[in-house]
Amino acid sequence: MDRFEQIKKTACSVTNISLEELESKSRKRYVVDARRMVFSIAKDYLEMKISHIADRVNMNHASIIHHLKQHNDLMISDIYYKDRFDKLLELYKLNISYVNKDELIETIKELKEENLRLESELIQKNND
Numbered sequence: 001m002d003r004f005e006q007i008k009k010t011a012c013s014v015t016n017i018s019l020e021e022l023e024s025k026s027r028k029r030y031v032v033d034a035r036r037m038v039f040s041i042a043k044d045y046l047e048m049k050i051s052h053i054a055d056r057v058n059m060n061h062a063s064i065i066h067h068l069k070q071h072n073d074l075m076i077s078d079i080y081y082k083d084r085f086d087k088l089l090e091l092y093k094l095n096i097s098y099v100n101k102d103e104l105i106e107t108i109k110e111l112k113e114e115n116l117r118l119e120s121e122l123i124q125k126n127n128d
Contacts, residue, residue, distance in 0.1 A: 023057075035067065
């Protein structure tokens, strides 16, 4: 299964819809929102060209552009949408072992601090 299909399946899981519903021509808000999320991840994380995304979902590239703009607006104005997107993105990253460099650096810093704290505690216990 390719990564685009993984995104679609993860989106279905997060939004609680079927793959058939996601791939349908439905204009129901919850289905369209799921599609928007898929398009955004495909563009931003898979670095797919808009025309390639359009080909994969049998849509016009202008429709994909519209959905991406709507996605950006919803991320600002709709807390529920943003929450679902963040959950989808987190699950997708876990599925493909995606690692953000900045997040990795922050985690390393936290682990080093924790290591120093534990070493200090151990030394103190040995001295007692």
